[in-house]
Amino acid sequence: MISVAVMGYGTVGSGVVEIIDKNKKKINEKAGDEVSVKYILDLRDFPGDPHQDKFIKDYKILVDDPEVDIVVEALGGIGTAYKFTKEALLAGKSVCTSNKAVVAEHGPELLKIAKENNCTYIFEASVGGGIPIIRPLHTSFTAEKIESITGILNGTTNYMLTKMDEENCDYDEVLKEAQAKGYAEQNPEADVCGYDACRKIAILTSLSCGKTVHYQDIRTEGITNIDKADFEYAKKLNSSIKLLGLSRMENGKCLCIVAPFMVNEKHPLSMVRGVFNAIMVKGNMVGDTLFYGQGAGKLATASAIVADIVDCAVNKGKTIECLWKDEDAILADDSEKYFSYFVRVKKNSFEEISKSLQAEKVLDSENDEIGFVSKKISEEEFLKIKDNYEAAIINYIRILDC
């Protein structure tokens, strides 16, 4: 018998319990043992819930119970979730979670504690919800040197950008609709400012290079400046606009950024519409691969956690290896990042700015502005020019290499 304690009975936690109930036979067969939920930790009451006998309000009970093998952390937030995770690991219990904030902030420390206590800290669901991505990075790309990761990592913003693209809507309009549908929070900052995608690309990059990339060090631009007109220009470039988390591993350094990008219609990421996520991984042997699916959602996320539970069950008493070390990765600085930029400028400044940025392609002018595509230049140089002409530059969007 494998005893599981679920901390937090919200969307994800209750999804985990539901899947263990529903797909019991297959799960037990895979785990080679009966997987059973012993405790559900939540401060709220759930009258009428069929698992009444399992609810507890004191986490000490599950931490101190030697029968508990695996703990699911579905509390959300950082403070309490981190504290409870740490104590569970110190007690030798494996912890499975979708909590990207804790993973991005404390990943290497918690992995180390798990190793010292012959248990596992595992978090497939923290990136890409139900999309298998962390496990393939570990177990399928064993023989690969990962060269780059390019991902649509946030479903809310992809839903919004798809809607703006396909239905010619304004940002405000589409945000309201996303909020009404429950895709966006009332305070949508974490999504629309790119913070969520930033934590995810930090985790993926850390796993790929084996050293810690601190999310705070990643330049992060959201989609709040994207408007209708940008999509009109994008169409002229046979492109759509996607919020990407991107990292390139070159010469021992990681180049990371989160920002909206122009993505050509021939690029596989351009077909990722609505709330879907996709992560493109390039390995030095395998070349380009792409993993696509729902990045969120109760059952998709819970399904990934249950797969982690089974992995921990099969590996009871030992640590599932994770080569992410508590050592800082070296990040490339702005002088080492090269992009082409799509830039919109006021007509009267076009001549000057387009010269500085070495315009390669000029798009039909609209109203009082002109759009153009710059030569590939360094981020450092671009930001300098952007600051110089702040009043004249209406918007800019980086262009993804095809």
Add this chain to the structure above:
Amino acid sequence: MISVAVMGYGTVGSGVVEIIDKNKKKINEKAGDEVSVKYILDLRDFPGDPHQDKFIKDYKILVDDPEVDIVVEALGGIGTAYKFTKEALLAGKSVCTSNKAVVAEHGPELLKIAKENNCTYIFEASVGGGIPIIRPLHTSFTAEKIESITGILNGTTNYMLTKMDEENCDYDEVLKEAQAKGYAEQNPEADVCGYDACRKIAILTSLSCGKTVHYQDIRTEGITNIDKADFEYAKKLNSSIKLLGLSRMENGKCLCIVAPFMVNEKHPLSMVRGVFNAIMVKGNMVGDTLFYGQGAGKLATASAIVADIVDCAVNKGKTIECLWKDEDAILADDSEKYFSYFVRVKKNSFEEISKSLQAEKVLDSENDEIGFVSKKISEEEFLKIKDNYEAAIINYIRILDC
């Protein structure tokens, strides 16, 4: 030390040796031990090859050597490959392979022998080359009931169809070019008639439902009848034409088919161009997911085999579980398969045939013919009508549900 013997030093076998040389450090770290090639079995000589001391011509040497832990079967073909695989497994050596023919023909028997001898038969590279698909099915979709698999499983035909689509070429012309580039064999039957894709969908379906789907029982139609005009119609339907291997698991039965399909441009599979492969997997919890990458190629395929080697190394002395049983799956018959069909008929028979097939959409007539889209009808009914009007039906292509 983990000792590996590589049987067959052709493209794939030499790729495996190359990757073990090249990514040694990472591989050993992941395997937790040194992975070393002890023998290379090949009847040919390779003068000047740096691994001279490892070549053997008698497979008995590697089967009888108790030091050999893992055997890579990269011989190709069925007879010898099957015999050597069986003997290696009986001697307790794990076998890693990309040989889909052997897996499709003898998979369950070899898996059983492996289990009885505390070793592993493993074949990630047999489907989708470097795309991680078999391992995710096993270890990431643990908590899933797989509902369907839809794959572009053959790079040669996808290259040809992409070329016909984008450059308006004829079938014969594009086949010649693919042969000149080395993408297609001089006898291209296995690719263009769908036999290769058929074995792959048989393997994926067997793994998903846990019972054996015999490839011989799958209706398999190739791309040899597809011509320029089909692509002109496809464009009018906002679609491209793809050779798909498809299976649906419903009511305890598997519905399988390999055939060209019209794929709408909004469907994620429509973006799969050139030699790339992609496999869409739908789980009852996770919904739609897609795995994309190079389906063939020396290093991509070898990379997947090396990941399998590492898995066998980590699990030395035991069997990596595979829930594919030596028991026949129940296949749906033609009366249970429903598709819409795109059909091209001679003008003078249009009225009659379109009535029988309940045309839902008629496309502009071209020359002496008319194209239309039928209602959803059973395969049984369609084939009956097709036989009735054989002389009047110019071509037909099934339509993939979006």
